[in-house]
Each structure stands twice: as structure tokens, then as C-alpha cells.
Amino acid sequence: MTEAEEIFMAHRPLFCEVCEDGKMYYDGNGIYHCGSCGAEALDDYGKIRRFLEEHGPDSAVAVARETGVDLGIVSMFLKDGRIEIPNESSMFIKCRRCGCSLRYGRYCRECTVEMAGGLSSAFRADMGERPDPTKNRNRRKGMQYWGV
Numbered sequence: 001m002t003e004a005e006e007i008f009m010a011h012r013p014l015f016c017e018v019c020e021d022g023k024m025y026y027d028g029n030g031i032y033h034c035g036s037c038g039a040e041a042l043d044d045y046g047k048i049r050r051f052l053e054e055h056g057p058d059s060a061v062a063v064a065r066e067t068g069v070d071l072g073i074v075s076m077f078l079k080d081g082r083i084e085i086p087n088e089s090s091m092f093i094k095c096r097r098c099g100c101s102l103r104y105g106r107y108c109r110e111c112t113v114e115m116a117g118g119l120s121s122a123f124r125a126d127m128g129e130r131p132d133p134t135k136n137r138n139r140r141k142g143m144q145y146w147g148v
């Protein structure tokens with residue numbers, strides 16, 4: 001499991017914070033409800049998803065800031081294609097090595113290759129993708145359904 005996955009798993013609402021003893025049931029799309037009092041709770045994916053539903057597409061940095069979800073987790077869902085940040089976005093993550101714009105990840109492809117001497121090493125997990133304004137135009141907006 002990656003660090004982001006571990007954080008995500010640790011953040012899942014397993015017990016109700018409202019009645020404090022209810023067991024939480026998963027409804028899908030990151031939404032849970034309490035079996036005792038019916039209170040709703042969101043995991044990190046649900047928070048990201050709800051934020052994008054209410055505010056429209058935004059950058060990973062903005063999503064992380066507004067939802068309080070760890071940027072690594074936001075990046076993880078982007079990378080998996082579970083959520084999408086538009087190529088037209090004005091805010092991007094910066095490559096930690098060369099500073100170029102990335103839609104997700106920590107390093108751009110070029111830096112990843114240089115640092116790792118190839119794409120097969122551990123650095124690959126941190127590799128992001130640069131925004132490409134020519135793409136995304138005809139793609140679905142928002143995010144894809146994520147079935148757990």
C-alpha cells in the first residue's frame with residue numbers, strides 16, 4: 001500500500017461521530033451512513049467528490065486546500081482517473097525538481113526518468129502528468145464513478 005492509500009484507509013469513517021456507537025455502512029461514492037442514527041459521513045474520496053460536484057472542476061492544490069484532504073490522496077485519485085482536474089485549470093502542482101506544472105504527482109516525467117535512470121524504479125509512484133490544454137475538451141467533466 002502506498003502512503004496515500006494508508007492515510008486514506010485510516011481516514012475512513014468506521015464508527016458514527018454523532019451517536020458515537022453506530023456502525024457505518026458504505027453507500028458508494030465515498031458516502032457512509034450510520035446504522036443506528038442515520039447520520040452521514042464522508043471519507044476523503046467522498047469529500048473530494050462532493051467538493052467538485054458543488055464547485056465544479058478545480059486544481060488538485062485547491063481541492064486539497066478546500067477539503068482538508070491530503071494532497072497526496074487527491075493526487076492518488078487523479079492518477080487513478082477516479083477524479084479529474086481539467087487541463088485548462090489555472091493552478092497546478094509544481095514538479096519538485098524542475099518546477100514545471102503538473103496535474104498530479106510530485107515529479108514530471110522527465111525528472112522521474114533522470115532521477116530513476118528509467119521508469120521501472122520506485123520514483124515512478126511520484127510521477128505526474130503535465131497539463132495539456134489540447135486534451136480533455138471532449139472528455140467527461142468531473143469524475144468517474146468509483147466502485148469499491
Ligand SMILES: [Zn+2]
Nearest residue numbers: 016019022034
Ligand atoms: Zn449514529
Ligand SMILES: [Zn+2]
Nearest residue numbers: 095098108111
Ligand atoms: Zn520536472
